[in-house]
Amino acid sequence: MTRSSLTTPPPGANLPEAQPGAPSPGSALVSHYDQCFACGPAHPTGLHLTARTPDGATVEAEFTVGEAHQGAPRLAHGGVLATAMDEVIGMSVYLLHKPYVTGRLETDYLLPVPVGTTLHLRAWCNGIAGRKAYLEAEGRIGAPDGPVAVRAAALFIEVNMEHFAKHADLAVTAADHQDYEVNP
Numbered sequence: 001m002t003r004s005s006l007t008t009p010p011p012g013a014n015l016p017e018a019q020p021g022a023p024s025p026g027s028a029l030v031s032h033y034d035q036c037f038a039c040g041p042a043h044p045t046g047l048h049l050t051a052r053t054p055d056g057a058t059v060e061a062e063f064t065v066g067e068a069h070q071g072a073p074r075l076a077h078g079g080v081l082a083t084a085m086d087e088v089i090g091m092s093v094y095l096l097h098k099p100y101v102t103g104r105l106e107t108d109y110l111l112p113v114p115v116g117t118t119l120h121l122r123a124w125c126n127g128i129a130g131r132k133a134y135l136e137a138e139g140r141i142g143a144p145d146g147p148v149a150v151r152a153a154a155l156f157i158e159v160n161m162e163h164f165a166k167h168a169d170l171a172v173t174a175a176d177h178q179d180y181e182v183n184p
C-alpha cells in the first residue's frame, strides 16, 4: 500500500484491544443505517455490502459490482470502490466500540473490477493514538484469496454522538447503536 504519513500510525500508537461489548468473533455486523449507500439493505442502487468479523479483530465483507456502479463501460467506478473500502473500514471501527468518522482515505487501484465481480473485502486496525485510528483494507477479486484489486489506508477520528445529531435525530441514532452487534 502506498500511504502517506497521515495514515501511518505514529511511534507510540497502540494496537487495539478487545473491547467489552464489541462484536465477538464470528458475529455478523449489521448495517448501521437502512439507507446507507454502502451497507443499507433498503438502498435501491447501493452496494448492499454485508459484513462479519471472523476473529473480533478484522472485518470481512462482500460487494458485487452491479450495473448502477459503473464508471467506464462494464467496469466499477473508482469512487464506488473507494466507498466500499471506506465502509468496510468503517465497519471495523465497530470493533473499537466507539463512534468514529473517516478523516482521510487513501486508495490504490491495482486492477479493473468488471460488473458482476464479487469483491471480497477485509479491513483491520494498525494502531490507535488518542482520537485517531489508523486502519487498512484490501479488496480481492472473486475469492478471499483472489487477486488484490484495491487497497486502502485510512485515518478515522473518534467523535461523540452529537456529531451525528446535527443533521439527524440523535435519539433514533443512539437507539440504533445501543449495541453494535445484532446477529450472533
Ligand SMILES: CCCCCCCCCCCCCCCC(=O)SCCNC(=O)CCNC(=O)[C@H](O)C(C)(C)COP(=O)(O)OP(=O)(O)OC[C@H]1O[C@@H](n2cnc3c(N)ncnc32)[C@H](O)[C@@H]1OP(=O)(O)O
Pocket: 006, 032, 086, 087, 090, 091, 097, 098, 099, 100, 101, 102, 103, 104, 131, 132, 155, 157, 159, 164, 173, 177
Ligand atoms: C456509539 C455508536 C456509534 C454511532 C454510529 C452512528 C452512525 C455510524 C456511521 C458510520 C458510518 C460509516 C461510514 C464510513 C465512514 C464515513 O464515511 S464517515 C463520513 C465521512 N467523514 C466525515 O463526514 C467527517 C467530516 N469531518 C469532520 O466531521 C471533522 O473534520 C472531524 C473528522 C470530526 C475532525 O474534527 P474535530 O473533531 O474538530 O477534530 P480536529 O481537532 O479537527 O482533528 C483531530 C485530530 O485529527 C487530525 N485530523 C482531522 N482530520 C484529518 C485529516 N483529514 N487528515 C489528517 N489529520 C486529520 C487533526 O489534525 C487533529 O490532530 P491533532 O492536532 O490532535 O494531532
